[in-house]
């Protein structure tokens with residue numbers, strides 16, 4: 001990221017309704033145990049969980065359902081999530097608590113700050129699922145996927161590492177494909193590869209809302 005250009009907000013509200021008491025309690029008890037703090041220095045996944053078989057990052061995990069379910073499926077993996085929306089982080093804590101997983105670390109903030117604090121070639125997977133579409137042309141610069149963020153994400157993937165981008169906005173699918181293909185290889189070979197949810201996909205809350213203008217599109221990339 002170019003430090004001369006401060007980050008534009010790529011997200012909407014960071015708080016909406018009041019956080020429920022049980023979730024507020026988890027913010028006090030569970031969050032401090034699993035929180036990541038990129039402002040304090042480098043965040044190296046290998047140091048966080050040296051016995052982890054892989055390190056995954058979910059950007060904008062929303063309510064955390066996908067992140068918690070993936071972590072429960074793969075207890076051998078270190079799953080990190082970044083989300084600035086406080087109600088989302090609070091909801092995610094409840095899902096993590098209920099799933100009784102101990103392989104998740106959270107950053108309540110802008111994922112770009114977390115990624116920047118990570119060493120190059122340190123991630124096996126990145127998920128960007130149904131990110132804010134910013135459909136108006138004058139807001140496109142707020143989209144999370146930009147040429148510089150794509151390059152930064154690609155640099156943090158290990159060779160052979162994978163990135164999944166999903167959206168139900170046709171224009172954002174084209175936009176992301178163009179930018180991510182410049183730095184990663186798109187794995188699709190036939191239309192069903194982007195039209196059919198991948199086998200390991202877990203339906204997200206936003207995906208269910210069907211707020212976009214097309215059926216969900218799944219773009220899987222790999223780093224050469």
Ligand SMILES: C[S@@+](CC[C@H](N)C(=O)[O-])C[C@H]1O[C@@H](n2cnc3c(N)ncnc32)[C@H](O)[C@@H]1O
Pocket residue numbers: 010011012059060061062063082083084085088109110111112129130131132133144204205206207
């Ligand atoms: C439309 S929601 C989708 C949430 C979830 N992935 C799902 O599919 O249910 C997009 C989320 O991305 C988050 N977000 C936007 N910009 C972000 C950033 N720079 N870093 C981390 N999260 C971000 C927003 O706060 C919001 O919760």
